[in-house]
Amino acid sequence: MAFDLEKLLRPHISKIKPYSSARDEYSGKAGIFLDANENPFGSMADGKFNRYPDPYQLDIKQKLAVVKGVEANQIFLGNGSDEAIDLLMRAFCRPGIDNIILLPPTYGMYEVSAGINDIAIQKVNLTPDYQLRPDAILEAVNENTKIIFICSPNNPSGNKVKRSDIHQILNNFQGLVVVDEAYIDFSDEPSFTTELANYPNLLVMQTFSKAWGLASLRIGMAFASVEIIKILNLIKPPYNISGLTQEKVLEALDNASAIQRIVKDTLAERAFLKTELEKFPFVSTIYPSHANFLLIKTEGARKIYEYLIEQTIIIRDRSKVVLCEDCLRISVGTRTENEALLKALVQYKP
């Protein structure tokens, strides 16, 4: 059975006509624009931002296509990856009928978004070393399973997922396989964007929020077939990426080579943090990380977490999460921040 996008789509979505602005009909940049009720006299912010932004962010996509080695029309940009997650559920999952498969422990937003959209969730836990169980995942698939979310490198465990397992899912599931690569820049693993030509059922997500250092701008990327990208563009809010964000992201893309230094610094700091954390008797395991954080198993995670809060050091308590008993997740900070954390931990009395 081949992948059939039309069949996967919620029926009413195929009938939607996109919001159309006059500027969809006139693509020139010069002209007298009296079509959108904008304020031509200026703005209260530096005289800028008084015009609506490009709804399809074409300047960004052209540059990003080069950086990522994909075609511009295979890119969707969202108000954070979170918007792409939500739009995928709205496009493909019928509320109260369809389901998605999640692989805990994993990123929390998939479940939140499914809840908001009234989409049932099937959970197939990872193995104790946080790898997929592809046979069990495929067994969980039923006729109403529309999306499987795979996060690699995985949050909160930090490890990369075996490629052959992802291939097995891609080859045997007729719904959409989302590979969330929010942390890919910190990994030596090639992106699954290189597989887009082979798999019409693949969608790869990345974000500007982590290695690119632009979390506040709220912009996430999705890469997929031209057909899937068209659907996301059809149902997104027309101006989902603000003009200010577009301006700053273009700046960042012109500066894309600087990301290598940031990643190098992060990895060096991650190694330092790991070495130092290993010295504490209450730290029993530090899991291998391909991301900009470490998951550590401790004795008395909640107590350590609360102690650090008192010291105004905030880490993430994951001890209630399945397969993460007594685990804490620590983002890699600067040397100053990491030293402050370590100094506080030296003074910690279990």
Ligand SMILES: *Cc1c(COP(=O)(O)O)cnc(C)c1O
């Ligand atoms: C941080 C993160 C994202 C990024 O979300 P944005 O909405 O783009 O900021 C996506 N997926 C995972 C797994 C993450 O940890």
